[in-house]
Amino acid sequence: MQEALYDELIESSTGADFDSFAGAERAMNVTDQSPLTRKLMVFAAMSETELGVLERLHRRRRSFVAGQDLVHQGQTEQAAYILAKGWVCSYKLQPDGTRQIVDVQIPGDFLGLRSVLLRTSDHSFEPITEIEAAEVLAGDLLEALANTPRLATAILWAVSRDEAMVVEHLVGIGRRDADARMAHFLLELGSRLALVGMAGKDGYDCPLTQYHLADILGLTAVHVNRVLRQLRESGMVTFRDGRVAFHDHDRLVELAEFDPAYLDQTGPLLK
Amino acid sequence: MQEALYDELIESSTGADFDSFAGAERAMNVTDQSPLTRKLMVFAAMSETELGVLERLHRRRRSFVAGQDLVHQGQTEQAAYILAKGWVCSYKLQPDGTRQIVDVQIPGDFLGLRSVLLRTSDHSFEPITEIEAAEVLAGDLLEALANTPRLATAILWAVSRDEAMVVEHLVGIGRRDADARMAHFLLELGSRLALVGMAGKDGYDCPLTQYHLADILGLTAVHVNRVLRQLRESGMVTFRDGRVAFHDHDRLVELAEFDPAYLDQTGPLLK
DNA sequence: CGGGGGGTTGATGGACATCAACATCTGTGG
DNA sequence: CCACAGATGTTGATGTCCATCAACCCCCCG
Numbered sequence: 001m002q003e004a005l006y007d008e009l010i011e012s013s014t015g016a017d018f019d020s021f022a023g024a025e026r027a028m029n030v031t032d033q034s035p036l037t038r039k040l041m042v043f044a045a046m047s048e049t050e051l052g053v054l055e056r057l058h059r060r061r062r063s064f065v066a067g068q069d070l071v072h073q074g075q076t077e078q079a080a081y082i083l084a085k086g087w088v089c090s091y092k093l094q095p096d097g098t099r100q101i102v103d104v105q106i107p108g109d110f111l112g113l114r115s116v117l118l119r120t121s122d123h124s125f126e127p128i129t130e131i132e133a134a135e136v137l138a139g140d141l142l143e144a145l146a147n148t149p150r151l152a153t154a155i156l157w158a159v160s161r162d163e164a165m166v167v168e169h170l171v172g173i174g175r176r177d178a179d180a181r182m183a184h185f186l187l188e189l190g191s192r193l194a195l196v197g198m199a200g201k202d203g204y205d206c207p208l209t210q211y212h213l214a215d216i217l218g219l220t221a222v223h224v225n226r227v228l229r230q231l232r233e234s235g236m237v238t239f240r241d242g243r244v245a246f247h248d249h250d251r252l253v254e255l256a257e258f259d260p261a262y263l264d265q266t267g268p269l270l271k
Numbered sequence: 272m273q274e275a276l277y278d279e280l281i282e283s284s285t286g287a288d289f290d291s292f293a294g295a296e297r298a299m300n301v302t303d304q305s306p307l308t309r310k311l312m313v314f315a316a317m318s319e320t321e322l323g324v325l326e327r328l329h330r331r332r333r334s335f336v337a338g339q340d341l342v343h344q345g346q347t348e349q350a351a352y353i354l355a356k357g358w359v360c361s362y363k364l365q366p367d368g369t370r371q372i373v374d375v376q377i378p379g380d381f382l383g384l385r386s387v388l389l390r391t392s393d394h395s396f397e398p399i400t401e402i403e404a405a406e407v408l409a410g411d412l413l414e415a416l417a418n419t420p421r422l423a424t425a426i427l428w429a430v431s432r433d434e435a436m437v438v439e440h441l442v443g444i445g446r447r448d449a450d451a452r453m454a455h456f457l458l459e460l461g462s463r464l465a466l467v468g469m470a471g472k473d474g475y476d477c478p479l480t481q482y483h484l485a486d487i488l489g490l491t492a493v494h495v496n497r498v499l500r501q502l503r504e505s506g507m508v509t510f511r512d513g514r515v516a517f518h519d520h521d522r523l524v525e526l527a528e529f530d531p532a533y534l535d536q537t538g539p540l541l542k
Numbered sequence: 543c544g545g546g547g548g549g550t551t552g553a554t555g556g557a558c559a560t561c562a563a564c565a566t567c568t569g570t571g572g
Numbered sequence: 573c574c575a576c577a578g579a580t581g582t583t584g585a586t587g588t589c590c591a592t593c594a595a596c597c598c599c600c601c602g
Contacts, residue, residue, distance in 0.1 A: 092442050095528045100442040114431060122532065123438065160385060163434070167394065170441045171363050171371040174489030178590070209548065218445030223590055225550060257366045261393065449558070480580065494558055496582060543602100550597070558589085565582070572575080 034058055035108030035196035036082050040154040042195055050151045053144050058082060058134040070111075070125040079135050081111040086131030087207055091215065092123045101216040103166060104128075104189070104208075108196040113159060129207045164262040173218045176257075181217045182227050183256035186237055186244055191263050203237075203245040305329055306379030306467035307353050311425040313466055321422045324415050329353060329405040341382075341396040350406050352382040357402030358478055362486065363394045372487040374437060375399075375460070375479075379467040384430060400478045435533040444489045447528075449498050452488045454527035457508055457515055462534050474508075474516040 033041075037054050040046065046054070061084070064070060070088070088105040102123060105111055111125060111133065145152040165188070172181050189206070193199035210228070214221040231237045236252045238245045246252065304312075308325050311317065317325070332355070335341060341359070359376040373394060376382055382396060382404065416423040436459070443452050460477070464470035481499070485492040503509045507523045509516045517523065 092438065094442070094446050095530075098446045100445040102438055102441060114434065163385065166437060166441065167363065167373055170373060170437065170444065171365070173441065174371040174444045175365050175369045211548080220591055221549085222551090222592080226590090229550080259366075482580080491559060492581085493560080493583090500582085545602090548599085552595085554592080556591080560587075561585085563583085566580080568579080570576085
C-alpha cells in the first residue's frame with residue numbers, strides 16, 4: 001500500500017479512482033479559492049474531490065496580530081498552519097542580538113510543516129502584518145495526504161520549492177553583492193506573489209520594512225536604504241510606501257542573474 | 272494505517288511487535304556497523320530486525336572517483352545514496368563562475384534523498400575524495416520505512432538535522448564574520464564526524480582544501496588562508512596537511528558562538 | 543506636543559576582495 | 573634523473589564594499 005502511494009506520487013497516476021466521491025463537493029468559483037489552492041493548481045489540475053479536501057483543511061481559522069511572535073512550541077503543539085492572509089517571516093536570533101531571517105511566508109505558504117513531523121529547529125515566526133491562518137491538525141493533514149495522492153504530490157512539490165528557496169537564499173548571501181541580492185529577492189518575491197494572484201508584472205504591494213530587508217539579506221538597514229536608492233535612480237525598481245514597482249524588469253533580471261527555474265518546477269506532476 | 276504509522280513516528284512506540292522477525296538477522300559486531308548505523312543508534316536503540324533492514328539497504332555498493340561530478344539527473348535516476356566512505360559536497364554554480372557549497376556530506380549521510388521523492392534543485396554533487404556509497408532504490412527505501420517505523424523515525428531525524436544545518440549555514444554566512452564562520456564550521460564538522468567515530472575531541476582528518484573552505488564559507492581562498500593563520504597563531508585550531516587539530520576547544524566554541532543544540536537533537540525518539 | 547517607528551543621508555573605518563608574486567609538492571614525460 | 577606543469581598554500585599591497593556612528597527627516601498616534 002505504501003508502494004502504491006509512492007507510485008501515485010512519482011507517476012502522477014493517470015486514472016485514480018475518485019468515483020466514489022464524485023459530486024460530494026461543490027466546484028468553487030475561482031475567486032473563492034484560497035491562495036494555496038491557486039498555487040497548487042498551477043502544478044496540477046485538481047478534481048472536485050481534491051478541491052473539497054483542500055477546502056476542508058482550511059476550516060479552523062485563526063488570527064494573529066502583527067509583531068507578536070508565533071513561536072512554534074513543538075511537542076504539545078502538533079499543528080501546522082496554512083497562511084491565508086498576511087505576511088510572516090521565520091528567523092533565527094544570534095547571541096549577539098543580530099537576527100537572520102531565513103524565509104518569508106506569503107499567503108498560500110505552509111508554516112511549521114516540518115515541525116509537525118519532527119520537532120526541528122529553534123527558529124521563530126514573526127507575523128509581519130496581521131495574519132489569518134488555517135490551523136491544520138497533524139492527523140487531518142496525514143489523512144488528506146493518504147486519501148488524495150494527487151494532492152499529496154502537489155504539497156510535496158510546494159515543500160520542495162520552499163527548500164530550494166532556502167538554498168537559493170544561501171547562495172545569494174554567500175556569492176552575490178548587495179545590489180544583486182536585493183534585486184534577486186524582489187524578483188523572487190514577485191514570482192511567488194504572482195502565483196497566488198498578488199502581483200502583476202509591474203509590481204506588488206509589500207509590507208516589509210527596510211529593517212526586514214536588512215535581516216533577510218544579511219545587510220544593515222542603512223545599506224539597504226542606499227541599495228534601494230541606487231536601484232531606484234538607475235530606473236530598475238522602486239520600493240516605496242509599501243509598494244514594489246518594476247520599471248525595467250529585464251535589466252533587473254540581468255543584474256540579479258535571476259533564473260526562476262527553481263520556482264517554476266515543471267516536473268512529473270504535469271505529465 | 273497511515274495514522275498508526277504517524278503515531279509510531281511521534282510517540283516512538285514503547286512496544287512495537289517485532290517478534291515475528293526476532294532472530295532473523297544476526298547481531299553485528301560494533302566494528303562491522305556502517306557509519307549510518309552508528310549515527311542512527313545515537314538517536315535510538317535498534318532491534319536486530321532494524322539493524323538487518325539497515326544492513327540490507329547497504330547492499331548495492333558503488334564507487335566513484337574524486338573530482339568527477341555526480342550530477343543527479345532526477346527523472347530516470349530514481350536512486351539515493353548512503354555515503355559509506357569518503358567525502359562529498361553539494362554545490363551550486365553561479366553564472367559568473369563563482370560557486371557556493373551548500374553542504375558537505377560525510378560517511379553516514381544521505382545523498383540526494385529529496386531527489387528521489389521529487390526532482391528538485393539543480394545543485395550538483397562533487398566527490399571530494401574517492402568515495403564508496405550504497406545505492407538505495409526508491410522502492411527499497413520506502414518499503415524499509417513502511418515496515419520499520421522506528422527506523423523511519425530515525426531517518427527522519429537525520430533528514431531534519433540536515434535541514435537545520437543548512438539553516439544554520441545560512442545564518443552563519445549572513446551574520447557571522449569570517450573567523451567565527453570558520454570556527455563554527457570546523458566545530459560543526461567535528462561534532463558530525465564524532466557521531467560516526469571519525470573524530471576525537473582533539474581533532475580529525477579532513478580532506479578539504481582551502482578552496483573548498485572558501486566556497487563553503489562564502490570567502491576567497493586567500494582570506495581563508497589568513498583566517499586559518501590567525502586561528503592557528505591565537506592557539507585555537509590548526510588546519511594543516513589534511514588534519515584539523517583543536518588546541519583550545521572552549522575558546523573556539525566561544526568565538527564561534529557554537530551551540531550544538533541543533534545537532535544533538537534529544538527529542539521524542541529517546542523517550 | 544512629545545515620542546517612536548520608519549526612512550534618508552553623510553563621514554569614517556574595517557573586513558574582506560583583488561591582484562600579484564612566490565613557495566611547496568606532486569605527478570609526468572623526456 | 574631532471575624539467576616542467578598544475579594544484580595547493582602563503583604572504584604583501586592596494587582597493588572596495590559594506591558596517592558603524594551620527595544626524596536629521598517625515599509621519600502617525602497617544
